[in-house]
Amino acid sequence: MFTSLRTKLTLSMLVTSLAAISVMALITPWLLEIRFEEEARQVHFSRFVRLIENFREDNGQWGGQENALLLHKRILDSSSRLARSPEASPSHPGDLKPERHPLDSETFRYVLADPQGFVFMPFGDYQAGQQLTDRQLERSEPLYNGDQLLGYALGANEFPMTEQDKSYLMIQSRSMLLGAAAGLIVTLLLSLTMGRQLIKHLQSLTRAAIEMSKGNLNQQVSVEGKDEIALLAREFNRMALELNNTYAELKASNETIKAQAEAMQELSLRDELTGLHNRRYFNQQFRLMHHQAVRYGENLALALGDIDNFKQINDRFSHQIGDTVLKQVAKLMAEEIRDADILARYGGEEFVILLGHTDKHQAEGLVDRIRAKVAAWPWQHIHKDLSVTISFGISDKLDTDLGHSMLVEADNRLYEAKDQGRNRVCI
Template structure:
């Protein structure tokens, strides 16, 4: 490897006369890459608008079909083909919907990024903001165009130097490309989307051995990240969101509802006499009850709502863009579904009910205040005889 690099450095030094050609080439490449980036960004925004329009809005689209699935048939004609995207998509408050680079989903982007973001509109209505980060990603036709430009510059510098330039560039590319690909892949491991990338260098030297080790580590890292990502937001027993994720989602939705003066409702439910149920029918039956109740909550809520197991036998639902009156209807449907479910399939004597407390964002200054108020109404529902919804007044 060292001898190859040494020969390459010597050859590059011998073609110093190409300095002027190189400077001209860089100027052309810089302008062309900026054009490619803007064209790529425009195509992405157009496809994002089509995606939102097809499903009746971006928020609804995200719950129906991942953008990557929607975009797959378009990849052959789009410059931004392949994952991960190099574009940030955020709501008008700056909360990220599609992350890229160092940013994560749900994160509020810096003010400078938000100020430069471009609106994505559907029928004259802004559905999201988009911004590009990083450098351009050239497709095959772009590389071919730049290669042609390089050749023209080389010919202009003199026929005698063309052969030397081609030999130097070919040798540098052949030796530097594998190392560059390996370095870029290693850098990707440190990003939020890193891992799972296989590098094929096509060489039989030390770099090839390093690539084999990297591929094994990358696959293992990708697997671990998937498992950790699921553990970070899901309750393993009910497969609902966990409390930490719910609190974060509630905080973000509350701020958005406050900014745009939208209604927001939250219900907290607690299974009645659940501790006695565990003692009478066993914890195994109690676990099956929790799983079934989680299923009933999911069945009677929308995909846009945030449903979570808040702890023990407590469940919470954040009804997005929903008034308290409409949320009360959904809550009653859940309560009745729990009461009416044929629990005797788990045990002949088993009966399960749930008490619920409902609150909205009226007059409150935080999501935690909504949770606290819903908890107070839940306590009232328990005190008034259980198996009822409080907070609808």
């Protein structure tokens, strides 16, 4: 079991690290290549601009088919001179070749044209002196010197990249792969080291929990540190000590056990905020009283009450004031009902009153007193702008359906009271 947990922990750390490193290894080269191509493109464009500027300085003018053909011829002549030059080849194996013409390259993939679109450096099926169409110019990238348009560069789908460029990108990719491999090794070592210590602490906690399940409550775990496992161990020790003390106290006195059980039972049937009985208690009593009323033909009335616009009270004045309103309404209702009646908080801002030996007209009188008392209470003592009212729906319908129809009828009458303007009782 413990080895399996250690394996899962190690694998989870490895998978997480591998996922992060894989994303980096996939995205980073792609971003690097995009950045590299952009920088290389700018270098190409700067060379194109210098070439045109040099021609314009020598020729005194630029633009038109004649100048485009003249510049094309000058480029070809320059390439021929470099090819015939003895310096074009190194005299020794270790010597570097002299720089060739920037446009005389096997990797060149651009068609260059002047501002009117006349081609002076063709590529592919394009010819020198040919004029590019408007559509082709739209796909071209303009060449500027400051704000002055000098021409256009129409690139091929394949970006011009030299063997040196490809070698540089390959070195970068391999470096990242080596870094990723090193990261995985470090992650594996850390996960094994940290996992061993973590499993050791979890083993201590598990053994102590097993002993407690057997009835040996006097268990303490020794784990030092400030991490979550140490915190869990301290909380376990505290709970074990409290449980052991509680068990000793309960074992010492049967009366104490009974009193605590009764207190817990009462708490489970009480609403914590208002102190009234809760819905669980109401359901228990409703089933008994409804069954008795049906069996012996006795009267039974049920009233559902709902504080009007309670959400607006919470939103406008705060939830703290809303809680105060709930407690005060509960107090006012409790002052009016009889000892034999059942009053409970049904949920949220809803209350329910169960009245035995009472028909709906008798119930209406009692509930209307409650409604008037709530409306007249000085709510300004809680907040100067606060006013509270409550609406009720009453039913005394007895069917052999465990009280479902009575609840539905009371709820329908409550909605009717809301629709008629609130602060009223409908039967």
